Amino acid sequence: MDNIITYREAVRESIRKAMQEDERVFLMGEDVGHYGGCFAVSKGLLDEFTDKRIIDTPLSESAFTGAGIGAAMNGMRPIVEIMTVNFSLLALDQIMNNAATLLYMSGGQFNVPLVIRMATGGGKQLGAQHSHSLEGWFAHIPGLKVLTPATVQDAYDMLTLALADPDPVLIFENSLLYNSKGSLDTKVTPLAIGKAQVYKEGKDITILTYGINLFKVLEAVESLEKEGIAVEVIDLRSLRPLDDETIMKSIKKTHKVIIVDEGWKSGSISAEIMARINEQAFYELDTPMARVCTVEVPLPFAKHLEDEALPHAKKIVDVVKKVMGVS
């Protein structure tokens, strides 16, 4: 049964359903309760579930993230909300040195079924300390899974999948998507963690992307199609694990690829994808791969500068054309 809702509502409904069905699930983070969530995601949940399960935390990112790990090891299924990825740097020790290692270090004895949600991304003139896109960077860490829902359906499904997962899962929600609308089918079996989705088929070139850039890509594709370029668009969905199979299959079809991601270019997830394509499908490539990433600057406040720093449709069009050898 389909219905049109916002991305924000999809996340909220997914949390609500999980909390109704499983009393081990709880939500904890800064302003998730009385404020209603920094992005209003958890609005109303405090009333429904009380402050026993919707827990406002002090500004203590390291401790409440670590507390999520401890609670996960001790029978609960916590959803920790780190308001935005920018503050996750304060919790990195807990994430990398505890969440990602405990199962391994303990020889398989203690798993950490923790979900960490964070808002991510630039594009709102929030400046250098509040505009990070670090999902690709987090994907470097073994022991973690990294999900990047772009659609309303995935905003809903991925939280469900993450809560069912025995290991720590990070979900990056681009805050510019919260108001976006889409259809949600709550009856469909969700596409598993680690699976990419061919969002649109095409024969000339493959564009790999995830999160909000899916929509920038679709905007670019619209104008590219007018010029007769048939683009295959793949929503990666999961940055760790990456779905090599779906990626390589597409390359074998189109022989050309560009990657669009919002990380800073050097060391972005697009670099890793290029490395894998080189390793697994080198001889399938007709031309060099290309990428559209964020320019390597601390993001500026001024709108015109920020707009230019981030990936945008025109840049994507230009790069596709360059790879296609047309202008």
Added chain:
Amino acid sequence: MDNIITYREAVRESIRKAMQEDERVFLMGEDVGHYGGCFAVSKGLLDEFTDKRIIDTPLSESAFTGAGIGAAMNGMRPIVEIMTVNFSLLALDQIMNNAATLLYMSGGQFNVPLVIRMATGGGKQLGAQHSHSLEGWFAHIPGLKVLTPATVQDAYDMLTLALADPDPVLIFENSLLYNSKGSLDTKVTPLAIGKAQVYKEGKDITILTYGINLFKVLEAVESLEKEGIAVEVIDLRSLRPLDDETIMKSIKKTHKVIIVDEGWKSGSISAEIMARINEQAFYELDTPMARVCTVEVPLPFAKHLEDEALPHAKKIVDVVKKVMGVS
């Protein structure tokens, strides 16, 4: 004038010289003073310079790293020692959100001439929380420079260069190198930040590496040469900025490349290098690029497992042969 000293002594002499010549320079970190430095790097310096300039800090990575930034903005030239990179996760907010952004955010008003030294690397059976190799990961961050001295000469020179730099520089010293010996010439002009060094010329294949892996590569090369494979070995030296020019020049000569680095494979600096070679020298490549990285596990304690997880000479030999199409 050459003399043979250890890597540890080279770092110490470089600190000492800087402190003698420039009273703005001071060293601060955990156990740099009374203990003599966790790896004995700063042994003796407390006596020479007193606790006014060799400052033992409490276990407060975030605050003393931030204090280094503040002191750098206010007329000093601090060397902050974060005992090992493993603890730098606690200081990441200061490094990424302050050190790397302040010059840009302030529109060029406040630069941060800070040097952060950290020991890095696995291979000592220290387990999952104490064996990180994150230099490539740090190289993702614009605003920082990332140096990885492999040789005694560079251990000495890079600190000098870093202290002369107006911006934050991170130096990663692999702790297994502290006892290594080499010759030091203090009169030679150091190779600038951002320059790679062709360590050994060869025509058949290029190996790009840095830090301790330079020596694993050289070990591999020795046996490869016996089999008639002439390897060009490049010590990257600086991971941010990367020396694209030297890299591409070598590819144009050998047309084959492997990269050896100790980061976890996915999202390692080797991925970025592959991406750049694809972008800048795609048509020069005869075969897919290959990489030898650390297996994607939290590093295990057991020696045989850890040895297998890290890059080693045999793996390098195998991968080179595979790329060369010999066996």
Added chain:
Amino acid sequence: MELNLTKAKEFYYQMLLIRRFEEKCIELYSKQKIGGFLHLYIGEEAIAVGVMNALSEDDAVLATYREHGQALARGISAKSIMAELFGKMEGCSRGRGGSMHLFDAKTRFYGGSAIVAGALPLAVGMALADKMQNKNRVTVCIFGDGAVAEGEFHESLNLAALWKLPILFVCENNRYAMGTALKLTESETEIYKKAASYKIHSKQVDGMSVIDVAKASKRAVEDIRENGEPIFLECLTYRFRAHSMFDAELYREKAEVKEWKEKGPLVVFEEKLKEMGLWSEIDVQEIENEIASVIDEAVEFAENGTLEPIKDLEKFVYSEVNHG
């Protein structure tokens, strides 16, 4: 500190300037002339004005994303702040920083930090550098009640006390961190007591009274200059407006806001001046007019400012002169 007429006028002018400046910001924000986040200081003006009054030119200031008030009181011109909010090159941070990141080398204003508690370690370092260089300067670090829960607060206070650094810590306790009330975030809600646990001399002040804040700050700065040791002021205050422009204010009662407004800094200062017989000497309309023209000029300046050329996007990622 004695409050003569000149000082009284100055305080009143400064507090009102902040108030009117921010009211204009609200207007410009809704017209989308200003983008990004906008955290208003309205209700808390007495603190910025009282604290800045105690400083000399050579002292340094570090603040948060809610720093228009401190920036104005410190003497950064309304023009260059407004130009910054417009994202123009003439802004005090060249349009790179925005509302949360005002910087100004001339007045030693080191931001505008958007990471809660993130500037405290910087303050420690700045003061350490002063101490090492034998400069008799004070570093003021201003932050909210929310910062107290962060690990960086703890680490920084300990370092400041341990190393005896010339820092004035000013906590603007407005009872909420976004929508979370202090009692939900601290086991000890008397923040000055927490500071005291580091053996830092620490005091609670009525942050609605510019006179009280000014007195306490002056005394504190004098002490710091003399002894070189840190001092902590907890200023009790209240934010009249929403946390930022995106805040439905579900977490507090209208009545509570109303009650606090009645004891707002301008109100209590007026009462005080009346008591002292100084109020009649102050021509409020004249001050309003002066402020209005300062703000008009600032807006015009900002409107006419230039956008940084896109080709300079990567400028200042690194310093221009690189000896490396």
Added chain:
Amino acid sequence: MELNLTKAKEFYYQMLLIRRFEEKCIELYSKQKIGGFLHLYIGEEAIAVGVMNALSEDDAVLATYREHGQALARGISAKSIMAELFGKMEGCSRGRGGSMHLFDAKTRFYGGSAIVAGALPLAVGMALADKMQNKNRVTVCIFGDGAVAEGEFHESLNLAALWKLPILFVCENNRYAMGTALKLTESETEIYKKAASYKIHSKQVDGMSVIDVAKASKRAVEDIRENGEPIFLECLTYRFRAHSMFDAELYREKAEVKEWKEKGPLVVFEEKLKEMGLWSEIDVQEIENEIASVIDEAVEFAENGTLEPIKDLEKFVYSEVNHG
């Protein structure tokens, strides 16, 4: 808590077991049978033994990299600890953890954490989970004096107090963090006072007296079980050996070490038992013999243990059953 003969024997046995076990470790380390870091607990045995005595099976323990003592006192077998130190699959962490990362689900021993203060947030979460599930269990979190300066200490103590969580915090104050003396790291060197500033009931104990530690712990655990609120014990102790096997001990005087050794936990316990007239009832040689054979068996067990097949290197990066 009354100290009868059985308890006395048990305490003595446990403390001596830790001592002899670690002495054997030194020997094996120098023979390179054990690799990695080795942080010895010698001198601090009374704390582990006294604290663990207060716990029931169902309580949880989190400790540091210096945790052989706690692990043994908690009841993890010498065999499986020694096998762990040898990096064998029969080790309590399958050879994956080593000396700094002993884990044991059966005794609810959650490590062995090598990041100073890194386990405190975990303890908060474990206790929170118990509270949410209405389980009347205690989580014990043990750490050194060095941890007190870390931001995570502050954040965790606040959360524990604020949320009223059933945690026993045990600070092993051995006066040094590696080579840095407490007075160089804390502006307030009375650690229990720092804990009190979070409104946590907090107490200083003679960590050299197993009886004192046992009493205080028993009382604390009872209180926690009854009230569900955290308690903090600062145990004053001293590390007789170097920080780890790489430590030239430049930072302290031999005389100081000697002085502390004279009031070591085995010495003072013996004196106490003599006072109480129980010492003569204890056959030290028998205990030594028993311990010697336990340790011999452990070493043999470890020697004969198996190395995990290299093909399993990537096992347990993720859970084996993945519903994702």
